[in-house]
Amino acid sequence: EAGVAQSPRYKIIEKRQSVAFWCNPISGHATLYWYQQILGQGPKLLIQFQNNGVVDDSQLPKDRFSAERLKGVDSTLKIQPAKLEDSAVYLCASRLGANRVLNTEAFFGQGTRLTVV
């Protein structure tokens, strides 16, 4: 079974530039998450999709961050314009479903390491 695919693996941009990350979840997984992990900290949930709909984006800085999952499969996360404090690893994860009773594990991609200079 193929895992969660993310690209690019690394990205260096100057502040005020824009950047986009791509994620392809495991086939058949309805739930997709984007996390931001700053060095030395735990992953922080940015946005959660259930199929192609957003179910939680309460911690997404919407003035500069946007995400979409138009066909309910792959997803993109965009930052425009980037700030120095956006330097982090951006992790995508997928899960079969989001049912609280029939909970399943989340599978993570390798992440994209973003450096803003």
Place this chain on the structure above:
Amino acid sequence: GQQVMQIPQYQHVQEGEDFTTYCNSSTTLSNIQWYKQRPGGHPVFLIQLVKSGEVKKQKRLTFQFGEAKKNSSLHITATQTTDVGTYFCAGPGSGGYQKVTFGTGTKLQVIP
């Protein structure tokens, strides 16, 4: 909202010593998951606990869910260098959809 704290933040042990990390939630959890993240890697699922007082074992790892379902622990017996990494507990978060809300993590360093 749900907050999950872990202690200690860091732990250095000699190879062969035991290690324990504790996870505490401000609210009752319907379930708790544990993940391991190797240096430079991504979180990898270890286990899920659902029942009050549940204890599960995976070789040298023992996971426990508190009776009140507000705390959990991970104990590693006789640590090895392969145990190095950061261990996160994760709660389901608030709201109708299951999230993976990570705790603060415990970074384990094993000295050979």
